[in-house]
Amino acid sequence: MGAPAFIAGDWGTTNLRLVLADADGTALATTNGPGAAQSQSRFEAVFDELTAPWIREHGSLPAILCGMVGSTIGWINVPYVPCPAPPDRIAGSMTRVNTRNIFIAPGLSCRNRFDAPDVMRGEETQILGALRLAPELQKGHHLLCLPGTHTKWVVLEDGVVKEFLTSVTGELFAVINDHSVLVRSDTPAGDISETFGTAIAHVQRFPDAALSQLLFECRSRQVLGELTREQAPAFLSGLIIGQDILAARRTFADVGGITVLASAQLTALYRRACAVLNVSMNAVDGSKASLAGLTLLHSLRTGRVNVA
Template identity: 45%
Template sequence: MDSSITIFGDWGTSRLRLYLRQGKSVLDRRDGPGIGALKASPRETFLELVGDWREAKPSLALLCGMVGSRNGWQEAAYAPCPANAADIRQRLLHIDADGLPVAIVPGLSCRNALGGPDVMRGEETQILGALALNPDLAKGRHLLALPGTHTKWVVVEDGAITSFLTAPVGELYALLREHSILAKAAPGDGPESPEGFARGVARIIEQGPARLAHLIFETRSRQLLDNLPKDEAMGFLSGLLIGSDVAATASWFGDLGQVSLIGAPALGALYAQAIAAHGGSCVAVDGDSAVLAGLSTLSPAQNSGVHVLA
């Protein structure tokens, strides 16, 4: 049994989660600032947070996410698709932090289904984790979705990430909700209503995703003319954006089939609803569990055996 001590880290734009591990057990957990909210350098921030954990003599700290971006600790060049766990493991960026070996997981790049360049950083680890947690996904062709600020749609084939496509749906929603005239037509600041969301999804199915920019204006006009309450208008806007993302993805991937949804449950539930409206079904994978499982898969020490067997 593996009893080595390692540190795992999920270091994104808005938060850092560090885990002290012995074998597969988590001994301790600490949170820190995201790459977008640092007050000191990534190296200083990391070493201060790790602190007394070093007494346990960890053999490695394995970090994924924006820590490997141009604005992070050190840039870990994108690995090209198709890429499986072994490909990514070979491209870990190894650096030294005051005597502690640190490895940073590279992001992935691809030419996406539209022929454009596409990138991810952090999601690759969650995807490999989902494959480790659900071995059925590691065989055959499957569609995964990681909803968020920049939603990723991912195709895996026989355990390798072959292609993906980014939809900045969460960012568009936040921009429109916080800053637009469209949202300001009526006062209020409640949660989005489920009825509004369902209506937005249905409107996209009725008119097609090519109409998105025109339909978005209804967020305002229905408040002005039909007295649509603000919470319904915001639900409607969310339904339009997520609905058009799912509709355009369905036409790209073909039959949606069963989609594995990785990430936060609340946003995942909205995607599940829109996917169901397009004839697909969903299984949910917890995002934090996926990160830990993915880092396990990518850990050079723990997985050298798996690598040889593959």
């Protein structure tokens, strides 16, 4: 464990996570704060207040931030880097906050496989970290999956983000679970239940079905006694995640195995789904990847390492 070298921050829409890190990316201390949506017009105050104890103890430190903090609703608007986006171009496109020693990573943009504009912010930094944590991703074709509110399916080609596709899975689950008449249960869906696996297997059996054609089952199976109210969220989750994995395998049939980049809980869910679907899957820890990516960006900026 070395001396404090920089402050690493993943500042998303709803949450801010700051890490006091040494030059190798070892976390010396962490703190959490309000997301970008809650920090509007007071990013500087939020940042300074949260980091004041570290600055008092260790003196001035540079910071690397990623996520929605660099968007139109963020501290400053950092333009997207178009794909294909090699690591050094992402690092070179970081933008300095005014005259301070704070740098914000750019998001990425592309034209996705459905000929639509697509964007990400924050995930590009996690991907850079994954390349460090799992060096086997630096060669060949890989399909990364970063599940979340807006899941990102990312095609890596020899360590370069070639293209990606955003899939609305987490938000779709949330709006149907919370606001439709199909589910009406407060049971958390995060647990991997038998019902989740049943829904995954059902999706696999009817790969041509549209989501709109399967969703009513969350209700009709309750009406006919095949599903309890408490099981409905897990069934819904299985329909959405199962269809999304199948659709990604169809869309990116030319790309290799799936590597999921997520929390332990989400990784376990995807592992179960992939097992049922007979899709091979690797995993990289999402928050470790985020810190590793911010550390790489710090190193690239200060010239400690070079990336071809």
